[in-house]
Amino acid sequence: MTDRVVVAIDGPAGAGKSTVARRTAGALGFTYIDTGAMYRAVALLALRSGTDLSDAPRLEELARNARIGFEPGTSRVLLDGENVSAAIRAPELSSAASKVSVFSGVRRELVEKQRRTAETQDVVMEGRDIGSVVFPNAQVKIYLDADPAVRAGRRARELAAQGVACEVGEIERDIRERDRRDSTRSDSPLVRAPGCIYIDTSSLDADQVVQAILAVVQERARE
Numbered sequence: 016m017t018d019r020v021v022v023a024i025d026g027p028a029g030a031g032k033s034t035v036a037r038r039t040a041g042a043l044g045f046t047y048i049d050t051g052a053m054y055r056a057v058a059l060l061a062l063r064s065g066t067d068l069s070d071a072p073r074l075e076e077l078a079r080n081a082r083i084g085f086e087p088g089t090s091r092v093l094l095d096g097e098n099v100s101a102a103i104r105a106p107e108l109s110s111a112a113s114k115v116s117v118f119s120g121v122r123r124e125l126v127e128k129q130r131r132t133a134e135t136q137d138v139v140m141e142g143r144d145i146g147s148v149v150f151p152n153a154q155v156k157i158y159l160d161a162d163p164a165v166r167a168g169r170r171a172r173e174l175a176a177q178g179v180a181c182e183v184g185e186i187e188r189d190i191r192e193r194d195r196r197d198s199t200r201s202d203s204p205l206v207r208a209p210g211c212i213y214i215d216t217s218s219l220d221a222d223q224v225v226q227a228i229l230a231v232v233q234e235r236a237r238e
Contacts, residue, residue, distance in 0.1 A: 023145035026159035029166025040139035050142030055103035058111035075120030146208030
């Protein structure tokens with residue numbers, strides 16, 4: 016492998032990307048980058064400033080000027096120095112982030128930030144287009160997937176643990192709509208990148224998925 020290693024993990028909402036990527040990064044001693052959190056952070060800025068989620072020029076400006084960082088060794092997301100880890104996980108931010116992410120200008124600004132991060136450190140980066148667009152030459156490319164009903168159940172349990180009332184059927188409908196929007200957008204749609212390893216997580220726990228990814232990393236390291 017090259018001096019700087021990128022492990023790219025893509026997949027739809029609820030496939031387990033965040034948990035798996037965070038644990039994989041910890042096991043490898045790499046920096047964990049949650050690109051979905053970056054779009055959520057821009058969406059949070061938009062909601063806080065009253066910006067219309069269809070105002071592409073303003074959203075691009077917000078993305079360009081935002082200082083988004085990840086605290087090493089933790090899952091904390093920093094936005095302009097503020098810890099927004101909890102704020103960006105509010106239910107309304109999922110839909111808002113998906114709407115923000117359709118704009119080419121927003122994606123261009125955040126992709127540039129993502130690439131700069133990987134220039135100086137080994138990373139495990141997860142999102143929707145890491146292996147297909149951001150790092151098409153990543154040494155390891157993984158695509159995580161799961162049945163929409165399973166993904167909805169996972170999300171419902173997460174929200175319940177946070178004390179948020181939810182209805183699984185409604186979450187599943189939202190997930191299916193987000194899948195449709197993410198996979199059909201004109202810019203950087205959600206796809207399986209060429210050369211990626213496909214893992215269906217429907218019947219696997221996070222530890223099993225992490226071990227599968229670590230095995231791939233070890234195999235690629237010997238090439």
